[in-house]
Amino acid sequence: MAGRYAVIMAGGKGERFWPLSTSKHPKQLLALxxxxxxxxxxxxxxxxxxxxxxxxxxxxxxxxEAARAAVPMLPPENIVGEPIGxxxxxxxxxxxxxxxxxxxxxxxxxxTADHVMGDPDVFRATxxxxxxxxxxxxxxxxxxxxxxxxQTGFGYIESGEDFQVLENVQFKKAVRFxxxxxxxxxxxxxNAGTFFWNxxxxxxxxxxxxxxxxxxxxxxxxxxDELKEYAARGEIHRGLEKIYPTLGKISIDYALxxxxxxxxxxxxTFAWDDVGSWPALENHFSPDENGNTLIGTCEQIDSKNNIIxxxxxxxxxxxxxxxxxxxxxxxxxxxxxxxxxDIKKMVAALKEKGSFEELL
Amino acid sequence: MAGRYAVIMAGGKGERFWPLSTSKHPKQLLALxxxxxxxxxxxxxxxxxxxxxxxxxxxxxxxxEAARAAVPMLPPENIVGEPIGxxxxxxxxxxxxxxxxxxxxxxxxxxTADHVMGDPDVFRATxxxxxxxxxxxxxxxxxxxxxxxxQTGFGYIESGEDFQVLENVQFKKAVRFxxxxxxxxxxxxxNAGTFFWNxxxxxxxxxxxxxxxxxxxxxxxxxxDELKEYAARGEIHRGLEKIYPTLGKISIDYALxxxxxxxxxxxxTFAWDDVGSWPALENHFSPDENGNTLIGTCEQIDSKNNIIxxxxxxxxxxxxxxxxxxxxxxxxxxxxxxxxxDIKKMVAALKEKGSFEELL
Numbered sequence: 001m002a003g004r005y006a007v008i009m010a011g012g013k014g015e016r017f018w019p020l021s022t023s024k025h026p027k028q029l030l031a032l033x034x035x036x037x038x039x040x041x042x043x044x045x046x047x048x049x050x051x052x053x054x055x056x057x058x059x060x061x062x063x064x065e066a067a068r069a070a071v072p073m074l075p076p077e078n079i080v081g082e083p084i085g086x087x088x089x090x091x092x093x094x095x096x097x098x099x100x101x102x103x104x105x106x107x108x109x110x111x112t113a114d115h116v117m118g119d120p121d122v123f124r125a126t127x128x129x130x131x132x133x134x135x136x137x138x139x140x141x142x143x144x145x146x147x148x149x150x151q152t153g154f155g156y157i158e159s160g161e162d163f164q165v166l167e168n169v170q171f172k173k174a175v176r177f178x179x180x181x182x183x184x185x186x187x188x189x190x191n192a193g194t195f196f197w198n199x200x201x202x203x204x205x206x207x208x209x210x211x212x213x214x215x216x217x218x219x220x221x222x223x224x225d226e227l228k229e230y231a232a233r234g235e236i237h238r239g240l241e242k243i244y245p246t247l248g249k250i251s252i253d254y255a256l257x258x259x260x261x262x263x264x265x266x267x268x269t270f271a272w273d274d275v276g277s278w279p280a281l282e283n284h285f286s287p288d289e290n291g292n293t294l295i296g297t298c299e300q301i302d303s304k305n306n307i308i309x310x311x312x313x314x315x316x317x318x319x320x321x322x323x324x325x326x327x328x329x330x331x332x333x334x335x336x337x338x339x340x341x342d343i344k345k346m347v348a349a350l351k352e353k354g355s356f357e358e359l360l
Numbered sequence: 361m362a363g364r365y366a367v368i369m370a371g372g373k374g375e376r377f378w379p380l381s382t383s384k385h386p387k388q389l390l391a392l393x394x395x396x397x398x399x400x401x402x403x404x405x406x407x408x409x410x411x412x413x414x415x416x417x418x419x420x421x422x423x424x425e426a427a428r429a430a431v432p433m434l435p436p437e438n439i440v441g442e443p444i445g446x447x448x449x450x451x452x453x454x455x456x457x458x459x460x461x462x463x464x465x466x467x468x469x470x471x472t473a474d475h476v477m478g479d480p481d482v483f484r485a486t487x488x489x490x491x492x493x494x495x496x497x498x499x500x501x502x503x504x505x506x507x508x509x510x511q512t513g514f515g516y517i518e519s520g521e522d523f524q525v526l527e528n529v530q531f532k533k534a535v536r537f538x539x540x541x542x543x544x545x546x547x548x549x550x551n552a553g554t555f556f557w558n559x560x561x562x563x564x565x566x567x568x569x570x571x572x573x574x575x576x577x578x579x580x581x582x583x584x585d586e587l588k589e590y591a592a593r594g595e596i597h598r599g600l601e602k603i604y605p606t607l608g609k610i611s612i613d614y615a616l617x618x619x620x621x622x623x624x625x626x627x628x629t630f631a632w633d634d635v636g637s638w639p640a641l642e643n644h645f646s647p648d649e650n651g652n653t654l655i656g657t658c659e660q661i662d663s664k665n666n667i668i669x670x671x672x673x674x675x676x677x678x679x680x681x682x683x684x685x686x687x688x689x690x691x692x693x694x695x696x697x698x699x700x701x702d703i704k705k706m707v708a709a710l711k712e713k714g715s716f717e718e719l720l
Contacts, residue, residue, distance in 0.1 A: 019676070299713075301706055302699075310692070314719060316379070316706050318695035320683075327692040332670070334685050334694055335678035339662075346661055346676050353659075359674060 002135050002205065003103040006050050007095025008042050009200075010059040010067060010113035011085055015344045016277050019331035020311060022360055024062070028113035029070050032275060033284040037070040039113040049124045050109075056098050057113070058082060058091045061237075083240055086247045088200070089255035093213070093220045097227030098236060100206045107131045110202040110252075116284060118271030122169075126266050129166035130203035133264060140212055140260055141203035142174060144196025145268040150186035153276055155179055155198035155253070163264045174263035177253055196265060199272060202252070212262075217255040223247065277340040278307055278324040296327075307337065331359055362495050362565065363463040366410050367455025368402050369560075370419040370427060370473035371445055375704045376637050379691035380671060382720055384422070388473035389430050392635060393644040397430040399473040409484045410469075416458050417473070418442060418451045421597075443600055446607045448560070449615035453573070453580045457587030458596060460566045467491045470562040470612075476644060478631030482529075486626050489526035490563035493624060500572055500620055501563035502534060504556025505628040510546035513636055515539055515558035515613070523624045534623035537613055556625060559632060562612070572622075577615040583607065637700040638667055638684040656687075667697065691719055 014026030021027045028039040036044070043055060052073050059067045061081030068076045080098065082091065092110055099106045109127055117123055130141040144157045159172040177198060181189060189195035204212075213221035223243060230239025257263060273283060285293045292300055296310035300317045308315055311328040324340055326333040335343065350356040374386030381387045388399040396404070403415060412433050419427045421441030428436045440458065442451065452470055459466045469487055477483055490501040504517045519532040537558060541549060549555035564572070573581035583603060590599025617623060633643060645653045652660055656670035660677045668675055671688040684700055686693040695703065710716045 019674075299706065299710060301702060301709060313690045313692070314379075314710075314716060315692040315694070316710070318693075318702050318706055319699035320694055320696065323680075323694065325692065325694050327687070330673045332673070332675040332685065332687040332692045333678075334675070334680055334683065336680065339679035342661060342678050346659065346678055349661060350659060350674075350676070356674060 002105040002107050003054065004050050004131055005054040005099045005103070005106050005108035006046055006056070006111055007092070007099070007108060008039065008055065008057045008111045008113050009088065009091050009095070010039055010057050010063070011082070011091065012060075012114060015347045016340075018343050018347050019326060019333050019359060020309065020328040022329065025066065026063070026114075027275075028059075029063070029066055032281070033116045038116065039067060039070050041117075042111060042113050042115075043071050043073060045117065045120050045123055046111075046127075049127060053078070054099075054102075056080065056095050058095050059113075060085065061240075077234075080236055080240070083244050085249070086244055087249040088252040089217065089220050089250045090223060090244070090247055092202075092209075092252050093224040094227055094236075094240065096206060096209050097224045097239075098231050100210075100224065100228045101231035104206055107135045107203065107205045110200075112200050112274075114274070115199070116271075116273045116275050119269075122270040123268075125167040126169045126268055126270065127203065129169045129171065130266050132166055133164060133171060134203045134205050134208065137264075138208055138211075139204070139262050139264045140208065140256065141171070141264050141266060142257060143199045143201040143203070143268045144174075144265045145199050145270075145272045147190050147195065147197050150183065150190045151197065152180055152183055152186050154274070156181065156189050156195045157198050157265050159194050159196060159265050159267070169269075170267040171264050172267060174257075174265040177258050196267065197272070198253070199268060202257075203266075212256055212260050216259040217250070219247075220250075220255055277343075278309070278326065279337045279340050281307055281309070305337075329359060362465040362467050363414065364410050364491055365414040365416070365459045365463070365466050365468035366406055366471055367452070367459070367468060368399065368415065368417045368471045368473050369448065369451050369455070370399050370402075370417050370423070371442065371451065372420075372474060375707045376700075378703050378707050379686060379693055379719060380669065380688040382689065385426065386423070386474075387635075388419075389423070389426055392641070393476045398476065399427060399430050401477075402471060402473050402475075403431050403433060405477065405480050405483055406471075406487075409487060413438070414459075414462075416440065416455050418455050419473075420445065421600075437594075440596055440600070443604050445609070446604055447609040448612040449577065449580050449610045450583060450604065450607055452562075452569075452612050453584040454587055454596075454600065456566060456569050457584045457599075458591050460570075460584065460588045461591035464566055467495045467563065467565045470560075472560050472634075474634070475559070476631075476633045476635050480630075482630040483628075485527040486529045486628050486630065487563065489529045489531065490626050492526055493524060493531060494563045494565050494568065497624070498568055498571075499564070499622045499624045500568065500616065501531070501624050501626060502617060503559045503561040503563070503628045504534075504625045505559050505630075505632045507550050507555065507557050510543065510550045511557065512540055512543055512546045514634070516541065516549050516555045517558050517625050519554050519556060519625050519627070529629075530627040531624050532627060534617075534625040537618050556627065557632070558613070559628060562617075563626075568622075572616055572620050576619040577610070579607075580610075580615055638669070638686065638703075639697045639700050641667055641669070665697075689719060 012026040014021035057079040064081035158175040160175040163171040291305040293307045298308040302319045309326045372386040374381035417439040424441035518535040520535040523531040651665040653667045658668040663680045666683045669686045
C-alpha cells in the first residue's frame with residue numbers, strides 16, 4: 001500500500017471574522033467553534049488515519065510560527081509558508097511536491113484548515129474510501145457534501161453515475177463543477193438531489209495528480225516537479241521564494257477540476273460548514289430565547305436575533321435586532337447581519353487609512 | 361457688599377453616559393463636551409465673578425478625591441463629600457452651612473456641575489444681577505432659561521410680572537414651578553413665551569435662605585444650622601456623617617421653590633443644555649454628511665444618524681442607522697437612540713449580576 005498523507009491548506013486573509021480574525025491571526029487559528037483552533041481540529045480529525053509526520057500544512061509565510069504553535073503535534077518542518085498567495089492550484093502543487101519528495105507513489109488528501117465538521121468517523125471513512133479508490137484507479141477524487149439547504153455561498157458539483165461504494169460511502173462520477181448559484185438555481189440543485197456542495201477537499205495519488213497537471217495545466221506540473229527537487233534537498237522555502245513570484249494565480253478548480261474527466265466524487269454525509277461569516281455562527285451555537293447568539297461576556301435587554309461576540313470585555317446591547325456586534329482585540333464592530341459581507345470593505349477602508357495596521 | 365460665594369452641586373450616579381461614565385467617574389468629571397471636565401468648566405465660568413476660595417463643591421464622598429483633582433484651582437477643603445445622597449435640599453443646606461460659617465450675610469449661587477453652557481459673559485451678568493438683587497431684597501432668585509424648543513425632559517418655571525432689569529438681564533416674578541410636561545404641553549409652554557426651563561440654579565443670601573427654610577421646611581433650617589456649627593469647627597465631614605443618615609430625601613424644588621412666594625426668576629438667555637443622554641451629544645458636535653456624530657476613533661460605511669463614541673480604541677460601524685454605539689472603559693454599548701433612557705436598566709441589570717462592579 002502506498003503511503004498516505006494529507007496537505008492542509010491554511011491560507012486566508014482573516015477578513016470575514018474581523019476584528020476577531022486579522023491577517024496575523026486568521027480564522028483557521030481561532031477556536032471559532034469548539035475549544036481548539038480550527039486548524040488543530042483539522043489535524044485532530046485525521047487521528048488514526050494519517051500519522052502526524054505525514055500531515056503537511058501549507059500556509060502564508062508570516063503565519064508559519066503561529067500555525068506551528070497551533071498544531072504542535074506536527075513536526076515543525078511540515079508547516080510550510082508560501083511567500084505570497086498564488087491561489088489553491090499552487091498550494092496543491094506545493095503540498096504534492098513535499099509529499100512526492102518523501103514518497104513518489106503516495107496517496108494524499110487535500111484538506112482545509114478553517115471548516116467546521118461533525119461526524120469525524122464518517123469523515124474518516126470518506127477519506128479512507130477515497131484513498132483506497134485513488135490508489136487503485138487513475139482518478140481525481142473530490143469530496144462533495146450532500147446539501148441540507150439551498151446555499152448560495154458555495155460552489156456545487158453535479159454527480160453522475162455510481163462509481164463504487166466503499167466504507168459505506170457512495171462514490172459517483174462527477175459530471176461538472178458549477179460556480180456559486182443564485183437562490184433559484186440553488187433551490188433547483190437541492191431539489192434535484194444530484195448536486196453536492198464543493199468542499200474544496202480532494203484525494204489523489206502523486207502520479208495521478210502529476211499526470212493530470214501535465215494534461216490540463218502544465219505550468220503546475222513543472223512547479224510541482226521543481227518544488228519536489230527543492231523539498232528533497234530540504235530547501236522548500238528557498239524554492240517557494242524563488243518560483244512563487246513568477247506564478248500567476250489559479251485555483252485548483254479552474255486549473256484541474258473543471259477540465260479533467262476522470263473525477264470521482266465522494267458523497268459526503270458528514271456535517272460540514274465553512275462558517276464563512278459572523279452570521280454563520282448561528283448554526284453552531286444555541287441561541288437564547290430571543291434568538292440571540294451570545295458568545296463571551298454579553299448582556300442584552302429587549303434584543304432579538306443578534307450575534308454578539310465579546311472577547312474578554314463586556315458588550316451590552318439594548319433593543320437591537322439582527323445585528324452583528326463584535327468586541328475583540330480592542331475593536332468594536334457593529335453591522336446588520338445582512339451586511340456582514342461588507343466587513344471586507346471596512347477592512348479595506350481601514351487599510352487605506354494606514355493607521356490601523358496592527359488591528360487588521 | 362456681602363461676600364459672594366457659589367456652591368456647585370456635583371452629585372450623580374453616572375448612569376446616563378455609561379459605559380463612559382461610571383459611579384466612580386460620573387458625567388461631571390468627564391470632558392463630555394469641551395476639553396476639560398464639566399465641573400472644571402463650571403468653575404472656569406465663575407472666573408472674575410467669584411474668587412476660587414469662595415467656591416464650594418458638594419459631591420459624593422467617594423468622588424471627593426477625583427473632584428479635587430478635576431478642580432485643582434479650588435482649595436481642597438472646599439470640596440465636600442456627602443456620605444449618602446439626600447437630594448438637592450440637603451446639598452443646598454450643606455453648601456449654605458459652609459458659606460454661613462464663613463460669612464453669615466453672604467450671597468451665594470447654587471450651580472450645577474454637569475451642564476454645558478455657552479455665552480459665559482451673559483451667564484456671569486445673570487449671576488451678577490441676581491446676586492445684586494438677592495442682596496438687596498428678601499427674595500429667592502432662580503435662573504430660568506428661555507426655551508428654544510419644546511423640551512419634555514426639563515421642568516419649567518412660569519414667569520409673571522417684571523421685577524427688574526439688571527446687567528441687561530430681565531428678572532421677573534416666578535408664578536409657579538411645573539414638572540416635566542408632555543409634548544403637547546411643552547409646545548404650549550414654548551408658544552406662550554412665559555415659561556422657562558428650570559435650570560436648577562439659584563441665588564440667595566444666607567439669611568433669606570435660612571428664613572425660607574424655616575418657613576417651608578424647618579428640618580432643612582435645622583440641618584443648615586447644625587452643619588454650620590460643624591463647618592465653623594472645621595468638622596463638616598463629621599457633621600455630614602452624623603446627620604445625613606437621619607435625613608429623608610427631598611429636592612430643593614419640593615422643599616422650597618414650589619412653596620415660597622418670594623421667588624424672582626432671571627430670564628437666562630445664555631446657551632444651556634443638561635446633555636442628559638448620549639443622543640443629546642448631537643447638539644454639541646458637528647455631524648458628518650450622513651448625520652453621524654463621530655467622537656473618537658470611529659469609522660463608518662453606509663451608516664446614518666448614529667452617535668458613535670469610541671474612547672482610545674477603534675469602533676467600526678457598517679450599514680447602521682439611529683444607533684448609539686459606545687466603546688469606553690473596556691465596555692461596548694449598542695442601543696437605538698430612542699432607547700438611550702434604558703441604559704439605566706442595563707446598569708441596574710449588571711449591578712444585580714454582581715460581577716461587573718468595576719465597570720459600573
